[in-house]
Amino acid sequence: MTNPAPLLDVSGLTVSYGAVEAVRGIDLKVTKGEIVTLLGANGAGKSSTLNALVGLAPRRARQLSFAGEDIAHLTPELIVRRGMTLVPEGRRIFPTLTVAEHLLLGGAKHAARGPLAETQAEMLALFPILKERLHQKAGSLSGGEQQMLAVARALMSSPDLLLLDEPSLGLAPQVVDRIFALISDLRARGLTILLVEQNVALALDIADRGYVLVNGRIEIAGSARDLMASAAIRDAYLGA
Amino acid sequence: MDIFLQQLLNALSLGGTYALLALGLAVVFSIIGLINFAHGELMTAAGYVMAFALAAALPFPLAIALAVAAPVLLATAMERVAFRPVRGASGTTLLLTSFAVSAILRVLFQNFISARPVPVPMPSALSGVINLGPLHLGIIQSISIATTALMLIGLTLFLNRTVAGRAMRAASEDFAIVRLMGLRANGVVATAFAISGLLAGVAGLLWVAQRGSVDPLMGFLPVLKAFIAAIIGGLGSLTGAVAGGFLLGFIEVTLQAWLPEAWLPYRDAVAIMLVIAVLLFRPQGLLARKTVLKL
Numbered sequence: 391m392t393n394p395a396p397l398l399d400v401s402g403l404t405v406s407y408g409a410v411e412a413v414r415g416i417d418l419k420v421t422k423g424e425i426v427t428l429l430g431a432n433g434a435g436k437s438s439t440l441n442a443l444v445g446l447a448p449r450r451a452r453q454l455s456f457a458g459e460d461i462a463h464l465t466p467e468l469i470v471r472r473g474m475t476l477v478p479e480g481r482r483i484f485p486t487l488t489v490a491e492h493l494l495l496g497g498a499k500h501a502a503r504g505p506l507a508e509t510q511a512e513m514l515a516l517f518p519i520l521k522e523r524l525h526q527k528a529g530s531l532s533g534g535e536q537q538m539l540a541v542a543r544a545l546m547s548s549p550d551l552l553l554l555d556e557p558s559l560g561l562a563p564q565v566v567d568r569i570f571a572l573i574s575d576l577r578a579r580g581l582t583i584l585l586v587e588q589n590v591a592l593a594l595d596i597a598d599r600g601y602v603l604v605n606g607r608i609e610i611a612g613s614a615r616d617l618m619a620s621a622a623i624r625d626a627y628l629g630a
Numbered sequence: 631m632d633i634f635l636q637q638l639l640n641a642l643s644l645g646g647t648y649a650l651l652a653l654g655l656a657v658v659f660s661i662i663g664l665i666n667f668a669h670g671e672l673m674t675a676a677g678y679v680m681a682f683a684l685a686a687a688l689p690f691p692l693a694i695a696l697a698v699a700a701p702v703l704l705a706t707a708m709e710r711v712a713f714r715p716v717r718g719a720s721g722t723t724l725l726l727t728s729f730a731v732s733a734i735l736r737v738l739f740q741n742f743i744s745a746r747p748v749p750v751p752m753p754s755a756l757s758g759v760i761n762l763g764p765l766h767l768g769i770i771q772s773i774s775i776a777t778t779a780l781m782l783i784g785l786t787l788f789l790n791r792t793v794a795g796r797a798m799r800a801a802s803e804d805f806a807i808v809r810l811m812g813l814r815a816n817g818v819v820a821t822a823f824a825i826s827g828l829l830a831g832v833a834g835l836l837w838v839a840q841r842g843s844v845d846p847l848m849g850f851l852p853v854l855k856a857f858i859a860a861i862i863g864g865l866g867s868l869t870g871a872v873a874g875g876f877l878l879g880f881i882e883v884t885l886q887a888w889l890p891e892a893w894l895p896y897r898d899a900v901a902i903m904l905v906i907a908v909l910l911f912r913p914q915g916l917l918a919r920k921t922v923l924k925l
């Protein structure tokens with residue numbers, strides 16, 4: 391069996407905020423076409439990891455490569471332009487900008503009008519609700535709609551790898567189901583996904599593999615099936 | 631009624647200049663959380679370039695273009711040299727840096743130009759008065775009101791119709807996330823400084839047109855007023871800055887007109903007391919909104 395080069399290949403990733411070491415030398419691989427989930431209790435360092443991957447958190451690493459290229463010294467704007475982007479925790483939409491403006495800014499990397507319009511049409515087909523709200527301010531959307539918008543905004547940059555930080559946070563169960571259906575759908579379209587979730591059962595259900603982060607270290611790694619069966623993962627949670 | 635209209639025009643012209651200055655402060659503050667006290671020196675720089683360009687007998691439109699371009703360049707240079715290295719530092723660090731930049735520029739003006747006022751010989755056509763029935767509208771005053779209106783319309787169009795403008799609005803809400811759009815952080819910040827330089831340049835020209843001279847300290851008082859205006863409006867809110875500027879203009883002109891003669895020297899003190907009263911009731915400013923400045 392050939393082992394394809396991973397799309398994202400990280401080793402020895404450390405994130406420190408001054409004296410606080412949030413992530414302590416973790417190794418992480420994501421192969422093209424996979425959904426990989428990163429689990430862990432509150433404060434385990436999940437967001438710090440994702441933020442560091444796109445360059446928004448201070449980071450050090452032995453290796454940090456995306457699509458075969460070293461991205462350790464690239465700014466977030468350049469990393470996004472290379473095809474890895476993040477839907478941040480808490481959605482972080484711009485409340486006073488309209489839905490259309492979010493999509494426009496999200497697609498800023500498409501210099502030409504053609505591809506921009508094409509990607510926007512694709513997003514509106516994927517998220518019909520956004521089409522109805524196109525000229526509404528994002529701050530007036532419901533939580534679920536804001537999460538859709540945050541995903542659509544990220545997808546506007548036509549990424550190869552999408553990092554999702556707790557997309558189900560604070561959403562009603564039906565809305566959570568919609569979001570997870572969407573994630574499967576995106577994978578079916580060829581997108582690779584690294585998913586951080588508190589909802590362990592749902593995350594392991596759609597993921598191929600998972601990592602469990604405890605106090606900034608990866609304690610367990612394995613296939614989603616094995617993780618689901620493992621009692622240790624529950625321990626890892628409660629023991630954090 | 632006539633005197634009321636007359637005062638209204640005075641207030642619009644003075645308030646408009648404050649509004650432009652306050653807007654320049656707010657544009658930068660809303661994005662990087664810096665209150666740029668060197669904003670006044672940008673105004674002064676516009677005044678000096680105008681003075682020298684006119685003294686060199688350059689055509690008037692060219693002189694204006696140079697005088698407006700100079701503070702734009704100076705503001706971007708300030709950002710590159712002084713503020714970029716401390717970006718993300720605490721508010722105090724940013725504030726002290728801007729005091730330092732301001733002090734350095736003032737000393738440079740004093741030593742390399744003159745500590746004394748340099749005349750700015752504006753064309754005499756500008757000093758006329760238009761008589762509209764009982765109203766006496768100074769030409770400079772009319773130009774000032776029209777220019778303010780044009781600048782406000784132009785800025786609104788820029789912020790709402792262009793990608794760069796929308797990126798600036800987005801950055802004022804969440805700077806880090808704008809970088810996730812693949813938009814260069816440095817580009818957004820540089821644009822904000824360029825715009826603040828442009829606003830300061832235009833305000834500086836309107837100011838010297840009224841005064842006829844420029845000196846190293848010229849920018850201090852109007853920018854202090856603009857700062858107060860921006861606070862009244864709610865720091866970081868652009869609409870608030872404009873509203874605060876006009877409000878302060880109205881307060882000053884009204885006090886000037888109706889305060890008893892003996893009280894006139896205390897006009898600014900009374901104006902500032904009114905501002906304090908506003909802030910007692912609305913500590914966040916009139917049109918405050920939450921600024922998100924997280925990374």
Ligand SMILES: Nc1ncnc2c1ncn2[C@@H]1O[C@H](COP(=O)(O)OP(=O)(O)OP(=O)(O)O)[C@@H](O)[C@H]1O
Pocket residue numbers: 407410411412430431432433434435436437438439479
């Ligand atoms: N900007 C920051 N400055 C200082 N410390 C931080 C910062 N961001 C996170 N931390 C700390 O780093 C640690 C890891 O935080 P992180 O947000 O990565 O955890 P998380 O796994 O995403 O948690 P949650 O499930 O609550 O989102 C925590 O102790 C947190 O307090």
Ligand SMILES: [Mg+2]
Pocket residue numbers: 436437438479555
């Ligand atoms: Mg988190």
